[in-house]
Amino acid sequence: MVAPTGSSRSLLSRLGTSHWVSPLALLVLWEAASRIGLIPARTLAAPSTVAGTLFAMIVSGELPSNLLVSFQRVLLGLSIGITAGVVLALIAGLSRRGEAAVDPVMQIKRTIPTLALTPLFIVWFGIGELPKVALIAFASTFPVYLNLYSGIRSVDPRLIEGARSFGLSQAQLIRHVILPGAMPSLLVGLRYSLSIAILVLVVAEQINASAGLGYLINNARDFLRTDIIVVCLMVYAMLGLGADWLVRLIERRALVWRPSMVDA
Amino acid sequence: MDARLNFIDPAEPPVSVPPPVVRLRGFVRSFGETTVLHGLDLDIRPGEFVALLGRSGSGKTTLLRTLAGLDAADGQDVRVPNSRAVVFQDARLLPWKKVWRNVALGLGGADIRDRAQAALREVGLGHRLDAWPLTLSGGEAQRVALARALVREPKLLLLDEPFAALDALTRLRMHDLVLDLWRAHQPAVLMVTHDVDEAIALADRVLVLDAGRIAAQERITIARGERGDLTQPLRHKLLDILGGTPASSGVIPFRQGGHL
Numbered sequence: 001m002v003a004p005t006g007s008s009r010s011l012l013s014r015l016g017t018s019h020w021v022s023p024l025a026l027l028v029l030w031e032a033a034s035r036i037g038l039i040p041a042r043t044l045a046a047p048s049t050v051a052g053t054l055f056a057m058i059v060s061g062e063l064p065s066n067l068l069v070s071f072q073r074v075l076l077g078l079s080i081g082i083t084a085g086v087v088l089a090l091i092a093g094l095s096r097r098g099e100a101a102v103d104p105v106m107q108i109k110r111t112i113p114t115l116a117l118t119p120l121f122i123v124w125f126g127i128g129e130l131p132k133v134a135l136i137a138f139a140s141t142f143p144v145y146l147n148l149y150s151g152i153r154s155v156d157p158r159l160i161e162g163a164r165s166f167g168l169s170q171a172q173l174i175r176h177v178i179l180p181g182a183m184p185s186l187l188v189g190l191r192y193s194l195s196i197a198i199l200v201l202v203v204a205e206q207i208n209a210s211a212g213l214g215y216l217i218n219n220a221r222d223f224l225r226t227d228i229i230v231v232c233l234m235v236y237a238m239l240g241l242g243a244d245w246l247v248r249l250i251e252r253r254a255l256v257w258r259p260s261m262v263d264a
Numbered sequence: 265m266d267a268r269l270n271f272i273d274p275a276e277p278p279v280s281v282p283p284p285v286v287r288l289r290g291f292v293r294s295f296g297e298t299t300v301l302h303g304l305d306l307d308i309r310p311g312e313f314v315a316l317l318g319r320s321g322s323g324k325t326t327l328l329r330t331l332a333g334l335d336a337a338d339g340q341d342v343r344v345p346n347s348r349a350v351v352f353q354d355a356r357l358l359p360w361k362k363v364w365r366n367v368a369l370g371l372g373g374a375d376i377r378d379r380a381q382a383a384l385r386e387v388g389l390g391h392r393l394d395a396w397p398l399t400l401s402g403g404e405a406q407r408v409a410l411a412r413a414l415v416r417e418p419k420l421l422l423l424d425e426p427f428a429a430l431d432a433l434t435r436l437r438m439h440d441l442v443l444d445l446w447r448a449h450q451p452a453v454l455m456v457t458h459d460v461d462e463a464i465a466l467a468d469r470v471l472v473l474d475a476g477r478i479a480a481q482e483r484i485t486i487a488r489g490e491r492g493d494l495t496q497p498l499r500h501k502l503l504d505i506l507g508g509t510p511a512s513s514g515v516i517p518f519r520q521g522g523h524l
Contacts, residue, residue, distance in 0.1 A: 162356030165332050166349065166370045176369065180360040257360045257396045
């Protein structure tokens with residue numbers, strides 16, 4: 001005996017607990033404040049203006065072309081950084097001698113914030129694409145290295161022993177037991193690497209860029225175009241979301257055997 | 265019918281024909297200052313089912329690890345067959361490999377899936393070929409571990425307290441399964457256990473390991489399944505050797521004032 005009023009009440013209460021209400025309310029407030037002149041356009045453009053600018057920038061091709069430039073920087077830097085991180089972690093994780101050679105250096109390096117290296121990278125690599133890509137590569141190496149290395153070292157020794165009792169060779173052991181066992185840790189590292197890469201991209205693009213999202217933002221700043229700045233911030237956020245989605249997609253495929261995945 | 269309980273003196277030399285699949289002479293194993301096994305002599309004949317009883321710290325796991333080749337024997341007089349397989353207390357299945365791939369681990373050839381399937385059918389899991397190990401119950405996982413051991417047709421099957429973590433009913437079913445598999449494949453079996461009743465129910469011969477030495481061994485010639493009441497004296501005797509009073513539980517008690 002559920003009366004229509006009951007369902008409408010549940011709709012109201014659902015609205016009350018919905019995660020969309022507060023951001024939406026903020027957006028409405030922001031728009032209203034801009035309309036009545038409480039927020040000047042040179043302080044922060046109205047949401048409607050931002051949406052219009054976004055549309056115009058997509059149509060003119062200005063946003064896609066610059067996004068592509070930024071995207072390529074991240075992709076190139078990440079590929080180099082992740083490859084380096086995986087290779088170093090394998091060297092350090094799979095042999096004692098490799099550990100002695102690689103790990104101390106990596107631990108020392110870990111104490112230096114990557115972004116503090118920006119001036120040095122500019123001195124070494126100039127102000128072209130190279131320092132930007134190098135910074136991203138450098139920064140994204142460490143999360144992958146640290147997580148994969150500790151993942152390899154913390155594979156359940158009982159599983160290794162069990163596999164060894166069936167006469168698996170060292171190579172088979174690495175392939176069938178150690179690497180799959182370290183896979184969850186690698187994916188955690190990958191997730192960190194992707195978000196750090198985007199963070200470093202933002203800073204690296206401030207270095208005299210002539211294309212890319214950072215270039216758009218710098219230009220907009222000079223002309224007090226807060227609408228363009230907000231558009232670029234949104235794009236950065238979308239990049240972050242996209243990276244997260246990508247890792248979750250990989251996780252779903254690589255870790256199907258996990259209980260949480262198995263139950264689903 | 266007392267002759268059916270054929271107690272053998274530990275000092276009696278083992279039967280030499282047919283040649284044993286496992287042969288240890290004066291085997292010593294120490295970790296630093298501590299000597300775990302003192303001059304152990306052991307023979308296991310082909311197809312013989314041996315149970316190894318002992319308290320925690322008696323050295324039974326160390327002995328099993330040596331026979332499994334997990335610990336180096338350091339040039340001592342140890343002979344074990346190359347084809348051997350271990351079933352551990354925890355099934356130790358690789359969670360990222362489907363059940364049949366776990367069974368086929370380390371095998372080569374084009375027909376490994378068929379071989380794995382045949383082995384899984386034998387343990388009654390022919391329908392779980394493509395299941396993930398983490399979805400199996402404890403008993404199922406242990407049956408997969410048995411299939412993984414038997415698919416290799418080992419001459420020596422090592423069981424390290426394989427049923428200790430299972431509930432009583434499942435354990436009894438596993439006993440029957442192990443006996444069926446043992447009769448079908450005829451490996452020599454060394455089963456480490458601390459359950460006296462389990463040892464009596466399954467084994468041809470029961471060894472009692474205490475402080476790194478074989479304190480006693482008993483050969484049981486009564487057919488399995490008829491052992492019920494007839495083995496009562498043996499049970500009491502084994503529990504006495506293990507240093508406890510003949511408790512009804514059949515599980516090895518801690519020695520009075522003993523150390524762990």
